[in-house]
Amino acid sequence: MRIVGLSGGIASGKSTVSNLFKAHGIPVVDADLVARDVLKKGTGGWKKVVAAFGEDILQDSGEVDRPKLGHIVFSDPDKRQLLNRLLAPYISFGIFWEILKLWMKGYRVIVLDIPLLFEAKMDKWTKPIIVVWVDHETQLQRLIARDRTSPEEAKNRIQAQMPLDLKKTKADIVIDNTGSPEELKEQFQKVGKPSAVMSADCNTTLKLASFYSLDNSILPSNGSLAFEDLVCHCLLAEAKACQWAMTNCDFLSRQVVRFIFDIPAKMTGVYTTTIDSQQNKVTVTGNVDGETLIKKLIKAGKHAELLPENFERKEKRSGKSKKKNNQNNPEPEGSEKTSDDEDDQQKISEEEIEKPVENSGDQITGGGNGSKKKKKKGKKGNNGGGGNGGGAPASTGSLSHSEGLDPPIGSMNLGHPSEQFYLHPTTNYLLPAYGLSYNTVHPSISSSYYAQLVHDDAQSPIDYLAPPPSSPIDAFGSDHDHDYEDNDNDDDDDDDEIGCSIM
Numbered sequence: 001m002r003i004v005g006l007s008g009g010i011a012s013g014k015s016t017v018s019n020l021f022k023a024h025g026i027p028v029v030d031a032d033l034v035a036r037d038v039l040k041k042g043t044g045g046w047k048k049v050v051a052a053f054g055e056d057i058l059q060d061s062g063e064v065d066r067p068k069l070g071h072i073v074f075s076d077p078d079k080r081q082l083l084n085r086l087l088a089p090y091i092s093f094g095i096f097w098e099i100l101k102l103w104m105k106g107y108r109v110i111v112l113d114i115p116l117l118f119e120a121k122m123d124k125w126t127k128p129i130i131v132v133w134v135d136h137e138t139q140l141q142r143l144i145a146r147d148r149t150s151p152e153e154a155k156n157r158i159q160a161q162m163p164l165d166l167k168k169t170k171a172d173i174v175i176d177n178t179g180s181p182e183e184l185k186e187q188f189q190k191v192g193k194p195s196a197v198m199s200a201d202c203n204t205t206l207k208l209a210s211f212y213s214l215d216n217s218i219l220p221s222n223g224s225l226a227f228e229d230l231v232c233h234c235l236l237a238e239a240k241a242c243q244w245a246m247t248n249c250d251f252l253s254r255q256v257v258r259f260i261f262d263i264p265a266k267m268t269g270v271y272t273t274t275i276d277s278q279q280n281k282v283t284v285t286g287n288v289d290g291e292t293l294i295k296k297l298i299k300a301g302k303h304a305e306l307l308p309e310n311f312e313r314k315e316k317r318s319g320k321s322k323k324k325n326n327q328n329n330p331e332p333e334g335s336e337k338t339s340d341d342e343d344d345q346q347k348i349s350e351e352e353i354e355k356p357v358e359n360s361g362d363q364i365t366g367g368g369n370g371s372k373k374k375k376k377k378g379k380k381g382n383n384g385g386g387g388n389g390g391g392a393p394a395s396t397g398s399l400s401h402s403e404g405l406d407p408p409i410g411s412m413n414l415g416h417p418s419e420q421f422y423l424h425p426t427t428n429y430l431l432p433a434y435g436l437s438y439n440t441v442h443p444s445i446s447s448s449y450y451a452q453l454v455h456d457d458a459q460s461p462i463d464y465l466a467p468p469p470s471s472p473i474d475a476f477g478s479d480h481d482h483d484y485e486d487n488d489n490d491d492d493d494d495d496d497e498i499g500c501s502i503m
C-alpha cells in the first residue's frame with residue numbers, strides 16, 4: 001500500500017490537485033474533512049472544544065461556529081495550540097480510519113491531502129510527498145478571494161503554518177500552482193498519474209504498507225474480506241506487528257497495531273485477544289466461527305486450536321492446570337510444549353483442515369460451540385440472530401488486550417512461526433472502553449507522545465489515542481469520551497504547534 005502525501009499551504013491548491021487525483025481514480029483522504037467531522041455537534045472533539053472555549057463559539061444549532069473559532073485561534077497562537085491539542089488525536093484516528101476503510105476496499109494507492117503534513121509529522125507515513133506550492137502573493141490573493149476574508153485574517157492563517165517555501169524543500173515532488181488551472185493540469189499529468197506516483201522512489205514507502213500487506217496472501221484479491229479472513233488477518237498481523245513494534249516502537253507501529261486489531265476486530269466480532277509472549281500464544285475470544293478461523297490460521301502455518309468452553313484463564317496460567325484440564329484442554333498454557341504436544345496438535349490441525357467449513361457466520365460464543373476441538377464437529381452453535389447473539393453484535397464487539405498479565409511489548413516474541421492461536425469460547429462479551437485496549441500489551445512509550453492526553457494511570461500508548469471521533473466508529477455503540485478524560489490543561493507538551501499529530 002502506498003500513501004501519497006499531498007500538502008502545501010492554505011489555499012495553495014491542494015484540493016484542486018486532489019480533485020485531479022480523484023478524476024484519475026485515486027482515492028483521497030481529506031484531513032480537513034476529517035477535522036470537520038471530529039468537530040461536529042455531540043462528538044468527543046466537540047465536547048472537548050466547547051469545554052475549553054466555552055459555548056460562545058457555538059451557533060444556535062449547537063454546531064461550532066467555525067469562522068468564529070477560526071478567528072479566535074488564528075489570531076492567538078496559544079489558543080490555536082490548545083485547539084490543535086484537543087483535536088489532534090481525533091483527527092489522527094479519523095485519518096487512519098479513512099485509510100483503513102480504503103485499504104479494506106482494496107485500494108493500494110491512497111492520497112492523503114493534509115495541510116499540516118509536516119507540522120503534524122505525518123510526512124514519514126507518506127511517499128512520495130507532493131507539495132503544491134504558490135508564491136506568497138498568489139496564495140494570499142486566492143485565500144482572500146475564496147474565503148472572502150480580510151487580508152489580515154488571511155495573513156494570520158498563512159502564518160499559522162510552516163512557511164510554504166520550507167515545505168517545498170521537503171517535498172519529493174513540487175507542483176507549482178502559480179499559473180493557470182490548465183498549467184496545473186499539465187504538471188499533474190507528469191507527476192500525478194498512478195504510474196508516476198507508484199514509480200516514485202519507494203525506499204521509504206510507508207511502514208504501514210508492510211503491516212497491511214503482511215498476509216495479503218490470505219486476502220481475496222477483490223478486496224472484499226470474508227468474515228474469518230479478516231479476523232485471521234488481524235491475528236496474523238498482530239503477531240507480526242507486535243514483533244515489529246518491539247524494534248520500531250514509534251507512533252506508527254502503535255497506531256497500526258491498534259488499527260489492524262481494534263477496528264477490524266470490532267467489525268468481525270473478536271472481542272478479546274490476549275497475547276502471552278512467554279507461551280508464545282494468542283488467545284482470542286469473540287463471535288467468530290472458530291473452526292473456520294482455525295482452519296485459516298493453520299493454513300497460514302500457525303498452530304491453532306479451540307479451548308474448551310469451561311476454560312478458565314486462571315487455571316490456564318497455572319502450571320498445575322495442565323493435568324487438571326487435560327481432558328478438556330489438550331494444550332493448556334502454563335507449560336512448555338513437548339514435541340509430543342506438537343505432534344498431537346499438528347494431528348489435530350490436519351483434522352481441522354480436512355473438515356468442511358459450514359456456516360461461517362456461526363459464533364463460538366455463549367458456550368454453544370467450538371468447545372472441544374475433537375467433539376465440536378457438527379456442534380457449532382446457531383446464533384440464530386444474524387450471527388450476533390449473546391447481546392453483542394459482531395459489529396459492536398470490542399477488541400481488548402485486556403488481561404493484566406500481558407507482557408510489555410519489549411518482551412514479545414510473537415512473530416515466530418510456532419506462534420499459537422487459541423480460540424476461547426466465552427459467554428462474557430467484553431465491551432471495554434476504547435482506551436482500555438492494549439493497556440498492558442504495549443505499555444512502553446515515551447512521555448513525548450501527547451503526554452497531556454494520558455490518563456494519570458495510563459500504561460499504554462493506546463491511552464494517548466483518541467476515542468473514535470464520529471461515525472462509523474460511533475456505530476460500534478460506545479461513548480468513548482470518558483476514556484479520554486485527560487489532562488488537557490497540561491499545556492507543557494512540546495508538540496503544541498501540531499495540528500494532527502499524536503507524535
Ligand SMILES: CC(C)(COP(=O)(O)OP(=O)(O)OC[C@H]1O[C@@H](n2cnc3c(N)ncnc32)[C@H](O)[C@@H]1O)[C@@H](O)C(=O)NCCC(=O)NCCS
Nearest residue numbers: 009010031032035066067069070087115116160161499500
Ligand atoms: C479553526 C477551524 C474551526 C476553522 O474552520 P474553517 O472552516 O474556517 O477552516 P477550515 O477547517 O476549512 O480550514 C481551512 C484551512 O485552514 C488551515 N488550518 C486549519 N486548521 C489549522 C491549524 N490548526 N493550523 C494551521 N492551519 C490550519 C488549513 O490549511 C485548512 O485547509 C478549523 O480549521 C479547525 O478546526 N482547525 C483545527 C483542526 C485542524 O488542525 N485542521 C487541519 C487539518 S489536519
Ligand SMILES: Nc1ncnc2c1ncn2[C@@H]1O[C@H](COP(=O)(O)OP(=O)(O)OP(=O)(O)O)[C@@H](O)[C@H]1O
Nearest residue numbers: 009010011012013014015016115142146179180181
Ligand atoms: N491554478 C489556479 N488558478 C487560479 N485559481 C486557483 C488555481 N488553483 C486553485 N485555485 C483556487 O484557489 C483557491 C484555493 O485552492 P484550493 O481550495 O484547492 O486550496 P487548498 O490548498 O485546498 O486550500 P485549503 O488549505 O484551505 O484547503 C480556490 O478558490 C481555487 O479555486
